Amino acid sequence: MTFDLKTALKYIILFLIGIGVLYLAFRGQDLGKIWQEIKTADYFWVITSAFAVWIAHILRALRWQMLYHSIHYKVSFWNAYHAVMIGYLANLALPRFGELGRCSVIHRAEKVPMFASIGTVITERLFDVLMLFFTSLAMVTLQYDIVSDFLYDAIYLNLLKKLDSLNYWWLVGLTITISVSVLIAVYFLRKKFSKKFLRIFVSLRQGFGSYGKLRQKGIFLTYTLGIWIFYSLSMYFAFSSIQATAGLHFNAAFTAIVFSGFAMAAPVQGGIGVFHWMVAQSLVLYGISFKDGLAYSTIIHSSQVLLILVLGGFSLSRILFKKTGAVKSS
Incomplete structure (x- = not known):
């Protein structure tokens, strides 16, 4: 993967936006009192909260493994788990x-097509995304x-203001331009790399x-529900x-x-600030x-980042020093 200056600047800008939001969140707050609350926190519950998040990561690996098995790639649980943790680790540096x-980890470890x-x-x-939609709907309903x-106040009125100031012709023009560009790109890619494009299409469709x-x-679906339950429990324990x-x-x-x-859907490293x-x-x-909410969010965010750094780093070392395996298909 090439990493040019433009790409580097994009991620630096996203990181600075996150830092900016973090600054705005803490601006005007009594940082001394916030730090005092963090220092005197009961870390038994912090560790319990982090453990609940770890269980959610395990369920995510099990769920992902099921999808591989359904298309006849017998990916092991441990490779799926290490890949998930490495993915979270990578997101701390570069969002998304x-x-x-x-995917690259599974390709290396199990030879599954990217x-x-x-x-x-x-x-x-x-x-x-569906779970976020349904939980949001349940939150509003209940x-x-x-x-x-x-x-x-924060969403509906702001949305109306943005819609009022929106230039719809500009939006239509942008949509048409993007659509035409995608169609042209697909046409020339298929023409120039027809066999390769077909293999990519077949793999994606699979x-x-x-x-x-x-x-x-x-x-x-039980794994999916379990992931969200343990995320919620991590909040509750904390x-x-x-x-x-x-x-x-x-x-x-x-x-x-x-x-x-x-907040975590925002393209900012680790959701920092947002x-x-x-x-x-x-x-x-x-x-x-x-102020107290900021102390709480700092504690839970820091514990989750530390969890990813430790377990993600361990998973990365395991994958790097493990011999690549052969894909087992049936």
Whole structure:
């Protein structure tokens, strides 16, 4: 993979945006009090929270492994797990690079075609998007009285302002330009690299069709639900780490995980800044001060980053020093 100056600048800019959001979140706050809360946190609950996140990562590896098995690539659990952890590790440096990174790990370890892996990753990410949609819908439905004002003021009114200022002709022109460019690129790629393009298309289609070929869709969906449950539990367990949030119930964790889900979708390394602001804002809805929310979000974000650095680094070392295997298909 080539890494030119333009690519480097893009990721540096994204990182600086994250730092900027982090600065805005902490600006005007009493940093001394926030640091004091972090220092006096009950780290038993911090470790318990991190353990719940680790269980979610294991479930993600098991779910991904199922997609490979459905298209007759017998990827081992440990290779799938190490690839997932390495992917999270890569995302700390370059946002969204982890998805390609973990596909590359499976290609190296199991000789699975890259584009077949990419197809499976896109498939499982679609289920994550669906889960985020349904959990958001459940949050609004079950806690409408709590979140309605925030959704109206922070999202609906801002969206109306942006739509009012939007130049629709510019948007139509951009859509047409992108569509035509994609069609032209596909045409010339197929003409110049017809055989290679066909192999790529077949591999991608194979990956996309992995869910449809699953024999145990119920287990796959159970893993998907389990991932979100353990993410929510990690939020809930961490409430007990500081006094300010110790009295919060699971519904607050449910809302926090929805807010953090949108934060982690931002193209910023590790969700830095955006995660802190969104989680702190979600806790404000339950009577927690923004300052205390920032202390809580800093604790849980730092514990998750540390978990990825340690376990992701271990997985990376395991893969680098492991002999590549041969793909086993049936």
